[in-house]
Amino acid sequence: MSNLLFSPNLSVGGIIFLMNSEFNSQLDKAYLPSQHEPEVSELWEKAGAYKPAGDPAKEPFCIIMPPPNANGVLHAGHLMYTVEDIATRFARMQGRPTLWLPGTDHAGIETQYVYEKELAKKGLSRFDLGPEKFYDEVMEFTKRHQEGALAGFKSMGFSADWSKLKFTLDEDIIDVVYDVFIRLHKDGHIYRGNRIVNWCPRCQAAFPDIETEHIDRDDAMYTVDYGTIKIATTRPETIFADVAVAVNPKDRNYETLIGKTATIPLVDRQIPIIADAHVDPEAGTGALKVTPAHDKNDYEIGQRHNLPEISVIDEEGKLINVPEEFAGMEVLEARKAVVEALGRAGKLVKTDPLTHSVAVHDRCKTPIELLISEQWFLRVKELNKPVIEALENNEINIYPARYKRVALNWLNQEHDWCISRPGWWGIRIPVYYKTNNDPEKENYIIAKDEKEAIKYYGEGNYRAETDTFDTWFSSSQWPYATLMTSGKDDFKTFYPTSLMGTAAEILHKWVTRMVMFGLYATKQVPFKNVYLWGTVTDEKGQKLSKSKGNYEDPMEITAKYGTDALRMALSIGITAGNNGALYDEKVQGYRNFCNKLWNVARFILAKVPEGTNPENAKVLSPADNWVVGKVNETIELVTKNIESYRYSEAGQEVYTLLWEDIADKYIEYSKQSPNNELLAYCLDTVLRLAHPYAPFVTEAIWQRLMWTNSNLITEQWPNVIHSASTAEAKKFEIEIIKIISAKQKDAKAVEVKKLQKELEAKKNMIRISESKLDNKNFVNNAPKNVVEDEKQRLDQAISDATKLEGQIEKLKSN
């Protein structure tokens, strides 16, 4: 409210008036967003406008909001939810039963990491608190942050049904996730196994490949003497885990060694020399030490040759099962020590500097260790088959379409998904293990709660799994889990949902997996369309981030230019799948648009008499025909473009209609001879068209219209209702030049110049058209309708040119 105090147009009395009563009927000279946005939001909420309503006979529309991580504030990516709001508002205005269902995500390991950093500031670790206290504190922390993020979403005007807000740790959601887990297990898609995994020693957790990053690091390559053969390695500390040396079967240099043995230095253990096609004779010495327990490829070689696995690195990243002098050392420390020992033993042939990339955990940037660990896995191959089919049969359309290939590429090569995380913040995997040796009982059972475990094992004979599910395991079930629990019949009405809008970068992590779960759990795709957006960048194309200092709090932008301006800057000039730049001047431009809209309204409302109603509008003059033609065209284009997810294009059409057609031309003309009803009709229609993009200013104006008491948010999307003659409209095009140029000093010269320019253009057109039609190849080979169009264009151009010539003559002679 404080900003009201600084409003130049309000007296103290005015403030009281504004605060306590209906909307002020007097319009300020400029649109001041901060004065209107809170009252408009309140109006929508009071009216219950976000709740699903609409004509039950029409096709329902539903978007499940991608759940933002509950651990932080609004970031640039969330702003792109604007396109979902545009889609939602559009559907709502079309009278479809419309639901935009919001929710937040507990974001397992990530939130845990954020909160551990908080704890570290106080000198604490999660181990000081223990699992239960830690969970409670993180829950409290999460709920607190969630409030902030949701307030931000609401202030963006996002018209989601906030009363249905879901959270990934809601009990009913967990229940759905458990049910699906149990089914998956029963159907044999889930297994527990010892597998080589990406292990983060800091987080003490396994991660799938997709949650690792690669960074370049300067290291060294060590060539080590294994007696019969020399090997090259960047990881000498793992030589104790070697179980073989592999060479390429076609490698002449080593042919004779295959089947013989090599000797691991320092421990003098004999290991076989084997042949495997994976080995690249060109790389290193052409001989590869095989370490199945700590390298993915070696693991596979080990599987192929039935080799044992020796683990020498434990879950804390320390050495085990190694000579005493190295035991307990951390990896890098051990590397140094082993290299020194090799040197002393005369087994280090040479050391070469090397820059290579190492895998790190994408959240905490800790280097990943590969080790063998017992985890829960989801077999994805079978489950992905229907996903591939659904994409290939276009049961799901992805915008932009090229991402379909990207998705298929991924689906065809995805490895089994490690779904367990030893985190404390998340959904506990519903498993109980046997703790006695009862041969009658299974080693573990899947059970939703302890009662079942007691029933099966008997009191005291079991322990509960402490690992939690990978966050994506639950969030990938979001579309149906939310709708099944958000309200009576929601699932029946709104599933499969209409649209999923999300960041292109989580296509693999999230989108394909939602389809997989959806098809498995519900036998239906979870959504029919996917709209992917890119990254929001600054003007230089750099990703916005606080650490780079190019990220301005969206709330500051909206305070400066208004929420509508920010929304337009994010939805116009940014297209599906591409990165888009957000910068001050751009937002400012759309602020200007909102102001233009405001002033168009101000002018029309001041001009038209009491009782004016757009319903009585009649098309009378050439100007009327012209403007109605523009309005009709824009209605059709905007509708078509939004329906085909071309939000940028649709927004631009509205921009042009309002500014160039209505404000600069039609209003300018109407100052001479107004058609009040039609002016009202133009305003009425352009407000509807602009509403999805700029909901606040359009609603603020709508509330001040004399011909309606409704709320624009739930008004009807416009249809073409007046017909317009193009011939009449043509007359206006010539007339308007006169009117506009009349305001200039040398009016006549300007008008002549403009007409001449137009004539020049027509002549040019005639030349091109004629030469085209003279071309026999064109006439004979081009499709008939193209040739016909060309002929008509030529005729039209000739007649236009003749008219123009006449007018120029007339003007000159006066």
Add this chain to the structure above:
RNA sequence: GGGUCCUUAGCUCAGUUGGCUAGAGCGCUUCCUUGACGUGGAAGAGGUCAGAGGUUCGAGUCCUCUAGGACCCACCA
């Protein structure tokens, strides 16, 4: 190594299956304006659509190659 994409006006970007004179916003130049709006109006400059070939009656759009850039996956002994 496999894949996807980008290169269009000074800047940020549009340009749907090839078919009107390649567009917009911002910026720039000149001018205008006492009432809807200077968060304005009018006029204008500015493009060999990265380069080279090709297909076609016709290419910014399709194909091949080259150069520069971004990203994804896999790998890196």
